[in-house]
Amino acid sequence: MTERSSARCLLFADVANGVRLAVKLGEAEAGYAVERCLNRMSRCAEAYSASELEIRSDVLVARFPDADAALLAAREMRERVRALPPMSGIKLVLRAGVVLESEGSEAESAEKWAARLVESHNPDTIAVSENLSELLSPSMRRMLGKVDEAPGNAALPALELNNAPPPSPAELRQEAQQAQKQMRVSFRGQSWVIDAAHPTLLFGRETGNDIVVSDPRVSRQHARIELRNGMFYLADSSTNGTYLLEEGTAEHCVKRDEFVLSEKGHIGCGFSVGDNMLDAVAFALD
CATH class of the missing domain: 2.60.200.20 (Tumour Suppressor Smad4)
Known part of the structure; x- marks a missing residue:
């Protein structure tokens, strides 16, 4: 990773449509499906060196040593949840917000700020705070675009991680070398x-x-x-x-x-x- 991306980051992610699934299949079956998503998500966080990891009902909160790692983990989480088949016509999807730890305050913690990003945007969206985007390596920053607002919501200022393939390890190494x-x-x-x-x-x-x-x-x-x-x-x-x-x-x-x-x-x-x-x-x- 480049020195530019080195800053503690927080990822807040939840699994959407669990309530709809519970109404149709019952609490136990829906709970099992959500748990399967969270297990996949936690493995992604660990693969990208999450320093802290917490799972609660349908929510995952993880902290990462730098911005690139947090965003790559969020992207892989979304891909793994997308790969799961729908149940009775209902598809579980990931919603995530990625922010800097330093964006927290006495009035609102970084986790609450990330959770508000999640709630303000459409499901299947990875919303990235503008402050965090500035610390990404150039190839990661190119993967961000304007976020689509959820109907009826005034979205908080953020960018969205698009569906383009992530940079390869070789590209990231080349950028790190060029930065020096x-x-x-x-x-x-x-x-x-x-x-x-x-x-x-x-x-x-x-x-x-x-x-x-x-x-x-x-x-x-x-x-x-x-x-x-x-x-x-x-x-x-x-x-x-x-x-x-x-x-x-x-x-x-x-x-x-x-x-x-x-x-x-x-x-x-x-x-x-x-x-x-x-x-x-x-x-x-x-």
């Missing part, structure tokens, strides 16, 4: 860091660029360095091209193209680095 990658760029005594939080650095002659190079050979929006898929790219969009001098290699020009940067070097915007080292942009991997 940094490139330091310097120009005329100033420095910038390119990382997962700030993946793009622009340079050119216009003042709106991150790095402004005042040279007539420099285009208004000359080039950029971009962190993408774990690699740093130099992308040129200029008239005169961007000159790249990396350690141990000869200088070459990148024009209307992009190039994967190595560990260390200098960049000239429209001019050779050797001709104007003062206005060259230096870069190095941290």
Whole structure:
């Protein structure tokens, strides 16, 4: 998991339609069906390292060490409950709310806040608080969308976990590695860091660029360095091209193209680095 997702989270989930089933089949049969759902749900919580787990009648409450784990557990719970066949035409479904522990207060605990999320939205919905969504890894955050409100309810602010496949362990590992990658760029005594939080650095002659190079050979929006898929790219969009001098290699020009940067070097915007080292942009991997 990424450091970004590390925060204690609470998952409140219940099994809907148990009352309807009890009216049709009786309390004992309905209770058995709900218990079967809760058993499946508790195994999911344990598989995603729930630090605390409590089951009461038709409700499960679990706490998790981070946001990604809580959401993945909720998703698998929903899939396992969906897989159970209906009984006498009545289908049991999961409703879940996932929040941060820190969203609790003296007036309302995090558990009550999560329970209100559950009650405010349609069955078979996993509602996620906006605060928790901000701590998810990027691939998990892409699985969220606007929540559908239950008829007659004014839904609390939340997002909904959609039905898209979850990211694979390999994708999550790649994101964690990318989150740790940094490139330091310097120009005329100033420095910038390119990382997962700030993946793009622009340079050119216009003042709106991150790095402004005042040279007539420099285009208004000359080039950029971009962190993408774990690699740093130099992308040129200029008239005169961007000159790249990396350690141990000869200088070459990148024009209307992009190039994967190595560990260390200098960049000239429209001019050779050797001709104007003062206005060259230096870069190095941290």
